[in-house]
Amino acid sequence: MDRAIIAILRGVTPDEVVPIAHEIMKAGITKIEVPLNSPDAVESIRRLVKDNAGRALIGAGTVLTVAQVEAVHDAGGKLIVSPNCDPEVIAHTKALGMESWPGIFTPTEAFSALQAGATGLKLFPGNMAGPGGMKALRAVLPSGTQVYAVGGAGPENFDQWGAASADGFGIGSAIYKLGMSAADVRARADEIVTAYDKVFP
Template sequence: MKVEEVLAEGVPPIVAILRGIRTEEAVDIAASLVEAGVRLIEVPFNSPDPCGSIRAMVKALGDRAAFGGGTVTSTDLAEQLAAAGGTFMVSPNTDAAVIARSLELGMDVLPGFLTPTEAFAALGAGARDLKLFPGSVLGSSYIKAIREVLPAEARIWAVGGVGVANVAEFRAAGVYGIGVGGSLYRPGDDAATVAARAASLVAAWKAAS
């Protein structure tokens, strides 16, 4: 599935970031997230076997969730991600060439930005969704300020330090979605633990609506 297909089903715009996941546990962890209502799942490329994990998850759950790759910092990684079946690309930075190549490959893009200059560069390269990273360092007041100058169709996703405790604050500031890593999954966590955290996060998101 692609991101928009998942979101069209009323799923909260929450990306689970599975940094450090191993291929042999990827399907079980992903299944626990999907059952809890988190159906956008990212495996960063600095994980042990990102393409293997993505390929396994897509094969098992590709009709129920969108799977993508994170820390995509080159066109080569974008090509590897597409070949593994990933349908969206997440990066920590704004690189016009990586954005353009990812779009050419049919993937949705979520490039990272920090400044208005980077945000407009990403939009100019074809992005609509923008990843504010690190979100918790700049906070909700920054999001409110930068939304005033961005086009109305631009969608900000806050990533980094966002979770159950502050999701309502970020929603009130106008974020479209969030990406959550360590407070959802850390290497060694079992599926039941991840499922419980995901359920709490989904409940917090809905309560802040």
């Protein structure tokens, strides 16, 4: 099952990223993002790609520039997630054959992202928009637009987001916090998958 969940490993280090990713994948989450403001993030991505053998979609978050897109691409990453909507970053990501998930908060940003070729939209911060904001935004978006809620979305409220038409989620501190063991991450990942599967069977 290809769950619409991106695991966000903010703060993870290259030496711990592979065992943590293994547990996330075993739990059933196959999209993994290493934010570029993590220690030596590109090296973590490189190690994940080398170890992964096509089992998961690997990439970077907090991607702000074309140069960063290039670095992630050179490391073998295929997923680019940003906190903002930068049409140049989106277009370059797509030109390199990678998935582009820019952060948007308003209809203006959403349509700018889609026009630039975004794969899908990251509603961020989700806890500011809330499910009500998602529902209102959905009313004007083109049919079939993929929208993930990021920030404030987790097992405790997947049902509310699902009712508001969220297609998926980016999950950060609910799945990984700095210093957590692979076993801790697995326990959280299992909880997230169980909750997700109840809302999105």
